[in-house]
Amino acid sequence: MATLNTLRTKGGLIVSIVIGVSLMAFLLGDLAGQNSIFNPKMNVGEINGQKVGHQDYAREIDYLGLVNKTMTGSESTSTEQQGQLRAAAWEKMINERVFFPGCEALGITVSEAEMLDLVYGDNISPILLNAGFFNSSETGLYDKTMVRQFVDNINMDPTGNLRMVWDYIQEQVRTHAVMTKYGALARNMVYVTDFEVQEGVANTNQYYKAKYVAQSYSSIPDSTVTVSNADLQKYHDAHKNLYRQVASRDIEYVMFDVVPSAEDYENAAKTVNELAAEFAVAENPQQYVTINSQGQFNPYYFSQEELSQIDPELAVYAFSADAAKEMYGPVMKDDNYLIARFNNSRMMSDTVAIRQIILTPDQGALADSLIDVVKQGGKFADLAARYSINNTNGGDLGRTAMNQVPAEIADRIATQKGEIIKLENTGGIALLDVYYRGPETRKVQLAMINHTIEPSSTTQQAIYARASKFVTAVTGSYDKFGQTVADSAYDKRVARILSTDSRVAGFENAREMVLWAYNNEPGKISSILEIDNNYVVAALVSERKDGFATLKQATNEIIPAVRNEKKAEMLAAKMTGASSIDELSQQLGAPVSEIAELNFNTYFIPEIGIDPVVVGAVCGMTEGKVSKPVKGMTGVYVLEITGKETREDVSVEGQRVRQQAMDQNYADQRAMQAVFGLANIKDGRAKYF
Numbered sequence: 001m002a003t004l005n006t007l008r009t010k011g012g013l014i015v016s017i018v019i020g021v022s023l024m025a026f027l028l029g030d031l032a033g034q035n036s037i038f039n040p041k042m043n044v045g046e047i048n049g050q051k052v053g054h055q056d057y058a059r060e061i062d063y064l065g066l067v068n069k070t071m072t073g074s075e076s077t078s079t080e081q082q083g084q085l086r087a088a089a090w091e092k093m094i095n096e097r098v099f100f101p102g103c104e105a106l107g108i109t110v111s112e113a114e115m116l117d118l119v120y121g122d123n124i125s126p127i128l129l130n131a132g133f134f135n136s137s138e139t140g141l142y143d144k145t146m147v148r149q150f151v152d153n154i155n156m157d158p159t160g161n162l163r164m165v166w167d168y169i170q171e172q173v174r175t176h177a178v179m180t181k182y183g184a185l186a187r188n189m190v191y192v193t194d195f196e197v198q199e200g201v202a203n204t205n206q207y208y209k210a211k212y213v214a215q216s217y218s219s220i221p222d223s224t225v226t227v228s229n230a231d232l233q234k235y236h237d238a239h240k241n242l243y244r245q246v247a248s249r250d251i252e253y254v255m256f257d258v259v260p261s262a263e264d265y266e267n268a269a270k271t272v273n274e275l276a277a278e279f280a281v282a283e284n285p286q287q288y289v290t291i292n293s294q295g296q297f298n299p300y301y302f303s304q305e306e307l308s309q310i311d312p313e314l315a316v317y318a319f320s321a322d323a324a325k326e327m328y329g330p331v332m333k334d335d336n337y338l339i340a341r342f343n344n345s346r347m348m349s350d351t352v353a354i355r356q357i358i359l360t361p362d363q364g365a366l367a368d369s370l371i372d373v374v375k376q377g378g379k380f381a382d383l384a385a386r387y388s389i390n391n392t393n394g395g396d397l398g399r400t401a402m403n404q405v406p407a408e409i410a411d412r413i414a415t416q417k418g419e420i421i422k423l424e425n426t427g428g429i430a431l432l433d434v435y436y437r438g439p440e441t442r443k444v445q446l447a448m449i450n451h452t453i454e455p456s457s458t459t460q461q462a463i464y465a466r467a468s469k470f471v472t473a474v475t476g477s478y479d480k481f482g483q484t485v486a487d488s489a490y491d492k493r494v495a496r497i498l499s500t501d502s503r504v505a506g507f508e509n510a511r512e513m514v515l516w517a518y519n520n521e522p523g524k525i526s527s528i529l530e531i532d533n534n535y536v537v538a539a540l541v542s543e544r545k546d547g548f549a550t551l552k553q554a555t556n557e558i559i560p561a562v563r564n565e566k567k568a569e570m571l572a573a574k575m576t577g578a579s580s581i582d583e584l585s586q587q588l589g590a591p592v593s594e595i596a597e598l599n600f601n602t603y604f605i606p607e608i609g610i611d612p613v614v615v616g617a618v619c620g621m622t623e624g625k626v627s628k629p630v631k632g633m634t635g636v637y638v639l640e641i642t643g644k645e646t647r648e649d650v651s652v653e654g655q656r657v658r659q660q661a662m663d664q665n666y667a668d669q670r671a672m673q674a675v676f677g678l679a680n681i682k683d684g685r686a687k688y689f
Contacts, residue, residue, distance in 0.1 A: 044689070045090075046682040047097045054688060060089035067168045070161045079509040083502040086689055095175065098679040103178050108185065110177045118173050120144050125173040153389070179672075186671035187664040192656055200655040203600035203619070209643035210595040210618050213584050214608075215571045216635040217564045225563050225570075235562045236551045243549040243557070247683070249497045249517040252481070253538035254490045255531075256467045260335065261459045268453040272330045272337045275449060280327045285341040285447035295450040299407045301348055301414070301443035306403070314340060318444045337451040344445040348414050353399040353436035355380050357388040359429040367429045371420045380420075380433045389428070399436065467528045467535040474537075478523045481539045496544075499686030507531050511689075513538060518686035571636040572629035580626060581640045594642075609634065 042054040064085055069075065103109070110118075118125040128134060129142050134150070136143040154162045236243070260268070275292055282288040289297045307315035317328040317340070329339040357380070359367055370383050384395030402410055412421050413434055421432040455463070470488070474481040485492045495505040497517050504510035509532055516526050517540055526538040544553060551558070578584035585592045593607060600619045604610055614637055617630040623641045630637045650658070 042688075044685045044687075046680070046684075047094055048679045048681075050097055052093060057089060057093065057685065057689075060092055061085055064088055064092070067164060070165055079502050079511065082511075083500065086685065087500060090683070090685065094676065094679070094681065098681075099182075099675055100178065102675060103182055106182075106185070108178060108181045110174050110181075114177065115170065115174065118177060119147060119170075125176060127172050127176050128169075182671070183668045186667045190660065190663045190667050192659045192663060196659060197652055197656045200659050201650060201652055204650045204655065205599075205647050206619070207597055207599050207645045207647060208595070208618050208641055209597065209645075210621075210639050210641050211581050211592050212595065212637050212639040213575070213581055213588060213590050213592055214635050214637050215575060215588065215590065217567045217571075218634075220567045220570060222563060225566050227559055227562050227566070231562050231566075232555060232558050233551060235558050235565070236554060239561075240548050243554045245544050245547070245549045245553075247499060247546045248544045250494070250541040250544065251497060251513070251517055251538050252492055252494050252541055253513075253526075253536050254470065254485060254492055256463050256470075256535040256537075258455050258460055258463050258534050260453050260455050261462075264456050264459055265453060267456070268337070268451065272339070272451050275451065276327070276330050276339050279339055279341065279449060282341075285343050289447045289449055293449040294452060295448075298448065299411060299445065300403075301344075301346055301410070301445050303350070303441055303443050307444070311338075314338070314446075318342065318446055319442075323444070332453075335453045337449075337453070339449040339451075341447045342444065343447040346414055346443055346445075347440040348402065348443045349437040349440050350402055351399055351436075351438035352402060352405070352413060352434050354397045354413075355384060355433040355435060356395045356397060357384045357431040358395075359387065359389065359431070361424075361428050363429060364424070367422060367431060370431060371422065374420055374433070380435075464528065464535060467537060471525070471528060471537055474525050474539075476525045478525065478539050478541070481525055494541075499683060514686055515688075516540075565631075568629075568631040568636055572631065575629045575636060575638050578626065578638070581638065584626075584638055608632070608637075614639070 043051045044054050044057050045052040068085075117123050119128065124142055128147075134142055134146045136146070150162070151166060154166055157163065279285070279288055279292070286297055302310075302315075302318070304315055304319045307318055313331070314328060317323055317326070320326075323342040327339065327341050330337045332338075357367075357370060366387065370378075370387065373383060374380055381395065388395050402413075405413065409421070409423065409432075413432075417434075417437075421434070423430040423432065470484060470490070473484045473488075482492075484490075493505060497504055497514050499514065499518060501514050502509065502511055504513055507513070512529050513526075513531055513536065516529065516538065520526075520540050522540050522542050524540045526536075526540075529536045529538065542553065574588065575584060578587060581592055584590075595605060595608075595618070598605065598615060598618055600615065602615050605614060608614060611633045613632045614630060617627060617637070618639060618641065621627055621639065621641050623644055625640070627637075627639045630639060
């Protein structure tokens, strides 16, 4: 409907706040088999003890995809948008099964009176304010009359699309309101005690100077420190919380780049030179481009400034005095040849202002009558207010840059000066009145042939054959995978994959790799996967589950930590017994360094770096005494305070306000995490989506 068409041009779509555009089709496996995704018993996860059926989840994806398609009018989809859609559908199901029931049990709801206030009242929902498509084109502000007009048109829409969109909008407004109330509840439960405030003031206002002697862990060679399995196990048991992890898969893979061969470059050069010879003498450059270029003819008219930003050399050609007599190129940049000829030029405005009248497809006779009325002196704004489906602001769309206007409309705006422009398609009829034109400048239209050098089928087959040879050599064995990589000098890459990933290690569209990893066991070797037009063979190295990393999984991280603990003991033994920093310096032959200024909130210490252990040690010391060896992040330190100063950086009241705000923000975040953490969510979507 025209109302939807209008919304699609208003910017800031509400659906973009939550999801991207996507359509999902599932055609996998035997549709009648027990492992079919159409089997009603097939589950993709569990939320709060309730199984999530594959069909239920797919239905949510389809619903959100239809909402977004309806609001944007776009049928296109990207892998990133598909991922956003899947995430939004999952989040929606979690809210419906966990968050909303919990809030309702607490008495947190949104009444109909509140909903009216959030849409039409004095407390408009941020969802609507930030979306932008109910904003007045004249003021740029949220316009309640546009909402009323939208709602009034719902019952006139035979497709039901307006109703679906409006229901979705209200759902988002209600969800935001409930979450806001829950967050407010969590924040208002926070109380800062007098003791916390006093400690905060002292920590902020008390500054220290200190001197120290340091011994770096790197001063002891790693090879001289023995780390046993018992040491690793003991450290892992004592520091288990440091190794929390989410479910993931570790893979190794070899990529066979599908790139043009030398022969492909030679053939492309030959083809382009032949095209250039014909193009140079073609009587109709536009027609020749339409028939022979890999890309579409671009009808856009470029200003010299615009074209200079895109391609300075092309701009020089296009606006030269002899452009109509000459041809640009062929020029190759980034494996793409460009040939161009001057096609046309016009004096055009950079900015126009347009009014519109929107009619239904069956009102062609009325459209012609309205054009006649305007020619006879009738006011376009009055006619828009009376006849247009969307008559907000008299149909005034305001000023817009010409480069934002669709090319087919821009062409008519440039040529039909002083006339009402009539546009027709299956969605309706639009009458456009261009009532303002900015200063005109000369603009040029070019006929451009683009020819990208691509791998030929022969090249692709040769690269596929290399990948096949590799697969045969590894024979499904992880050990042979590693050996074959080493023997063949292939570049082995590694990646850790989350179930929700679409991009993997530089690949934009890697869901096939993710699905393979989550449907196989460690040690498995993939068949040839086609990722971003390249061939990939992957090995699944390990599976990481939600919870704590095992010792085996965390070993590479634990070994340096255990080694440093042992080094710390060795260094500390050498650094005890001295009565002063200067004496210790002489014993070790190490310099005495100084900390010019430090308080409890210090994050970075010059020459030491980030080391909260050292900060805490200094702030807890007695002035004039030498500390025991302090085992820091990168070395062992013996310190001595050389001065203290109390400042007034923060007052008691200021610290109370600051601490309250910090604690409230923390509570707001943690409260939401706690709800979902207690729901025991099991996400198995990666096996199917």
